[in-house]
Every structure is written in C-alpha cells, then in structure tokens.
Amino acid sequence: MFYRYEDGHGLPHDPLKAIVSPRPIGWISSRSKEGKVNLAPYSFFNMISTKPCMLMFSSEGYKDSVAFIEETGEFAANLVSANLSVAMNATSVNAPRGVSEFEYSGLTPTDCTLIGAPRVAEAYATLECVLTDVQNPKDRHGNPVSAFVVIGEVVGVHINEAILTNGLVDMTKAQPVSRLGYMDFASVSETFQMFRPRWNESGS
Numbered sequence: 700m701f702y703r704y705e706d707g708h709g710l711p712h713d714p715l716k717a718i719v720s721p722r723p724i725g726w727i728s729s730r731s732k733e734g735k736v737n738l739a740p741y742s743f744f745n746m747i748s749t750k751p752c753m754l755m756f757s758s759e760g761y762k763d764s765v766a767f768i769e770e771t772g773e774f775a776a777n778l779v780s781a782n783l784s785v786a787m788n789a790t791s792v793n794a795p796r797g798v799s800e801f802e803y804s805g806l807t808p809t810d811c812t813l814i815g816a817p818r819v820a821e822a823y824a825t826l827e828c829v830l831t832d833v834q835n836p837k838d839r840h841g842n843p844v845s846a847f848v849v850i851g852e853v854v855g856v857h858i859n860e861a862i863l864t865n866g867l868v869d870m871t872k873a874q875p876v877s878r879l880g881y882m883d884f885a886s887v888s889e890t891f892q893m894f895r896p897r898w899n900e901s902g903s
C-alpha cells in the first residue's frame with residue numbers, strides 16, 4: 700500500500716510510530732527554578748553527536764520537562780531497564796506542574812554530581828546534561844510545529860557496574876526498554892555483531 704500522508708492511512712491505528720521503531724526512551728529528570736523535581740519518558744530521543752557528546756529529545760507541546768529545563772539549563776537522561784518499565788510508564792502521567800513523578804511512581808530521586816537536576820537512583824545509567832538549545836522546527840510550508848526539540852551536551856555519566864561485563868555495557872544485564880508503535884514496548888534479549896567494511900583502493 701501507499702498513501703499520501705495528508706490523505707490518511709485507512710488503517711485502524713496510525714502506523715508511523717511502529718515504522719520508526721524501536722525508539723530508545725530518554726527518561727528525562729529535571730528541576731524547576733523553584734526547586735520542584737520532574738521526571739517523564741520521551742521516546743523521541745537520541746544521541747546526535749559524540750564529540751562533544753550531545754543528545755536530544757522532542758516534546759510534542761511545551762511540556763513541564765521543557766519548561767523546567769529552560770529555567771535551570773540542565774537535565775539528566777536516565778536508562779529505562781525492563782525492571783523499571785512499569786515505573787517509567789507511571790511517570791508519563793499528566794500530573795500538574797510541581798507534582799513529583801518520582802513520588803507518584805515510587806522511585807528515588809538522588810543528586811547528580813555536576814548538575815542540579817535529580818536522577819533516578821534505581822536506573823542503571825544516567826547521563827548528566829547541560830542544555831545547549833531548544834528548537835521549534837518548521838513544517839514544509841515554513842510554519843512552526845508544536846514540537847520543541849531540547850538539545851543538551853553530556854557532561855557526566857553514571858553507570859552501575861552491575862551492568863558491566865569485562866568493561867562493556869552488557870545489554871543482557873541492562874535490558875534497555877524501547878518504544879514500538881501502538882501500546883507496544885520491547886526489551887533487548889538478543890544481540891549480534893557486525894563489523895563495518897573498510898574501503899581499499901582496489902575496490903575489493
């Protein structure tokens with residue numbers, strides 16, 4: 700099948716998020732200028748650069764995470780492991796500004812090392828970030844869309860050594876959870892390796 704996006708898909712549910720999947724989940728913790736803490740999952744999330752290490756998430760609408768991060772200029776991205784999926788989902792509740800999703804979901808906020816935002820004590824890994832930019836993208840007609848892309852530079856990295864095997868982050872221990880389409884999620888149960896080809900002058 701093919702459809703022009705604007706004509707609609709004719710399927711029971713929008714397939715787009717299932718096609719762009721699996722998506723990693725950035726579990727974003729932040730603090731407001733009054734010191735209130737906030738925690739929410741964002742699957743429009745990824746690393747965008749390694750030197751320096753930068754990452755982004757996108758908020759559809761100007762949500763509390765974006766507001767808090769703009770106020771204090773810092774946030775943390777926590778890793779969601781399979782054992783934390785129910786708690787992660789609870790933190791997506793549309794609670795009013797100022798209600799702590801840590802408390803709502805029974806998670807423990809703990810201090811970051813280099814930034815003022817809290818982190819999830821139960822998470823196997825956390826990336827401490829300094830805000831570099833909030834962008835409001837435009838559609839193809841040049842009209843601003845209702846998404847806010849938050850970009851940050853990673854300044855500190857927490858890893859619980861329980862997920863390391865011979866110094867490598869072991870996916871079978873970390874069991875990262877990703878977002879699929881619809882109401883579906885996945886966690887990593889199998890991995891395989893590939894090595895990138897190197898071009899040589901003979902073309903072989």
Ligand SMILES: Cc1cc2nc3c(=O)[nH]c(=O)nc-3n(C[C@H](O)[C@H](O)[C@H](O)COP(=O)(O)O)c2cc1C
Nearest residue numbers: 739740741742743757758759762763764791792793
């Ligand atoms: C797994 C998962 C992924 C989500 N990803 C996004 C996302 O990428 N962008 C977004 O705007 N909302 C996303 N949401 C919804 C937000 O988590 C939800 O609106 C939340 O209340 C926002 O919290 P905040 O206002 O405290 O920032 C997601 C929810 C879940 C459960």
